[in-house]
Amino acid sequence: MSTEVVATSAISAEQQPSPSAPAQEKVNLLGMSRPQMEKFFEDMGEKKFRAGQVMKWIHQFFVTDFAQMTNISGKLREKLEKLCVIEAPEVVHKNYSKDGTRKWVFRVGDGDGSLVETVLIPAEHRSGLRRTLCISSQVGCALDCSFCSTGKQGFQRDLTQAEIIGQLWMANYSYMEDVPVLERERSVTNVVMMGMGEPLLNYDAVLNSMRIMLDDFAYGMSKRRVTLSTSGVVPKIDQLVKDIDVALAISLHAPNDELRNELVPINKKYPLEQLIAACQRYIAKDGNESSRKHVTIEYVMLDGVNDHPEHAQQMIKLLKNLPSKINLIPFNPFPHAPYGRSSRNRIISFQKTLSDAGFVCTIRQTRGDDIDAACGQLVGQVADRTRRAEQWKKKIAQSNEIMRSQG
Ligand code: SF4
DSSP states (O other): OOEEEOOGGGSOTTTSOOOSGGGTTSEEOTTOOHHHHHHHHHHTTOOTHHHHHHHHHHHTSOOOOGGGOTTSOHHHHHHHHHHEEOOOOEEEEEEEETTSOEEEEEEESSSSOEEEEEEEEEEEETTEEEEEEEOOOEEEOSSOOTTOTTGGGOEEEEOOHHHHHHHHHHHHHHHHTTSOGGGOOOOOOEEEEOSSSOGGGGHHHHHHHHHHHHOTTTTOOOGGGEEEEESOOHHHHHHHHHHOOOEEEEEOOOSSHHHHHHHSGGGGTSOHHHHHHHHHHHSOTTGGGSSTTOEEEEEEEBTTTTOSHHHHHHHHHHTTTSOEEEEEEEOOOOTTOSOOBOOHHHHHHHHHHHHHTTOEEEEOOOOOGGGTOSTTTTTTOSOOTTOHHHHHHHHHHHHHHHHHHTO
């Protein structure tokens, strides 16, 4: 597959969100949820229905210039011009793969050089073309999962609501930049909060961003098409049930506590028993009406680490009382990664064991290999600061030796 690299300057100056320097003190409307924007308008002495009108211009017509908001009076537009901006994070790099995968690196914040990544993966589905956007929620991540490129960078800071929703705005806009304003449509069909960072550790900003995704005055996405993926921050899973109805995915990656403590260290704080119980509480009683009919279990396939037949058996036992769909993810190696990708045969046999036990179990297609589409890879081309790679290589070699000696 070849890669088409598109220069950032390809975005027309007219439509690229306003430059940040002169706008620092202005309020950025991009990240405001409807209640927040309604309050903002009321505080300005305006009618709150203006919020819905402005949100439509921003999130459905991808307009950043108040002059283009033709159903708003000239007087109000002038006022907004003085007080506000509509400003997405700056695109510093973008890659569009021939297979349709798109990837952006955004600079976020006030010139501190923080970068985050966003990946869009298209796929044919029986209901039509799906464009799924994987959105980041933090710069770096504190949780240090041992197979994760982002985890190797450490934690820098939480993203703001504007920086989170700005990723969705920019992905949609990338299909619409040459389309006349009134003919523009929303192109991204699905969102997974599964990029850089642990979304439940940036709870309020992520929650409000998801509210904007679901809002009919903004992206109007179905609650089944917005998925929050967590490594298992148990108290926040319980909070999420109360606050919003979206789909939940768990980055499981190991079927027993010993292995999960190593791969996903937050497991030491919230072990599997607690995590599975929280998932059971998340499943809605009126399952048919909700996005919470099942939980998606994400399981990255690491060669010789978590892909043995007994791991599949442990999964069956662990998940037997949890309505779930399992997604096996072939590991996408990054520089200094201590792991390799499980062989195709190993992944297929793992899938067969789970399918035979009655689980819906899919294997994620690897896409965008030519543009380092696994999250955190572009930004994460950094040295492994934790030196865990070496320790893990040794451990895997030892474990494989034991497996071999046991026949
Ligand atoms: S897998 Fe997710 S939670 Fe774990 S280190 Fe990476 S970004 Fe953080």
